[in-house]
Amino acid sequence: MLAGGEETIVAATFLRITGEAPGSIFLILQKEEAEELSYYLTGKKVDIAEGTFDELAGSALQELGNILAGSYLSALSDFTSINMQPSVPSLAVDMAGAVMSSGLIEISQAGDYAIVIDTIMEENEGNLSSAATGQFFLFPDPDAFIKIFEALGVELP
């Protein structure tokens, strides 16, 4: 099930990747996780399901996505020796299905399958009650698959 179900409310940070292997990255935080993280960062309790939630909380979540996606991308870039640059992040709080499908549009022009690299983050300090805070989804564009697979030494038929 995609990030907990099509209708699950999530806070999604979305970035486009440009460079040699273009694609899309999503950082998906479940509602409670996003609220807890933004409380942790801003000291304000917010309900992200309310349309007009705090601007500062939104900005904090967006920046969090930017930092995490940025370090994720530079690690992947180092590992594969492929040059990748992230775009400015954009945040959306809505149904998981609605936000994630935006990332599948590019891929869906080539075929009916997508490769999803699912990453779970954990933090050791124990400041947050939930062990796993957030999931990354990397959707490489159709042509980028080959580049990434080659760099990882996967043999293609």
Added chain:
Amino acid sequence: MKIDHKKVIKVGMAEWKLIESPNTIRTSGLGSCVGVVVYDQWRKKAVLAHIMLPDSTMARHKQINRAKFADTAIEDVVAVLLTKGCSIQNMKAKIAGGAQMFSFSSANDIMKIGPRNAEAVKNILRKYHIPVTAEDIGGNKGRTIEFDPEFSTLHIRTVNQGEAVI
């Protein structure tokens, strides 16, 4: 007394299904995709299509999933309703979706796919002379929709604005 065994038929992304009353049909989490209901209010039959892209010529391969594109999906939807005894004069449509979930300053065509999907769907329906009796398109919100062919009503649920019926 007549007992109705109502079922809710679910339609996934890039799929369409045909139903008739008393069943209802739904699709969840429409973002930039468009949900198109083509229905016949007299025969109480309806098809719901969950369309992802405006035009099948965008496909890079010849082998395509026809339900994914507005042009091919609507062609098939109309064809199946015709085989079920519905006439094109009685067909009507309700549409929802076509949102832009993320906003970017750079003008990227892919990011404007929602409005393009909605536009394509309307153009194709016009080509078949199928009137759009109600619509809820655009914006930046996700939608879950459910159509009831008994009353020709489309229920739309969003995260922030609750439920609406069109």
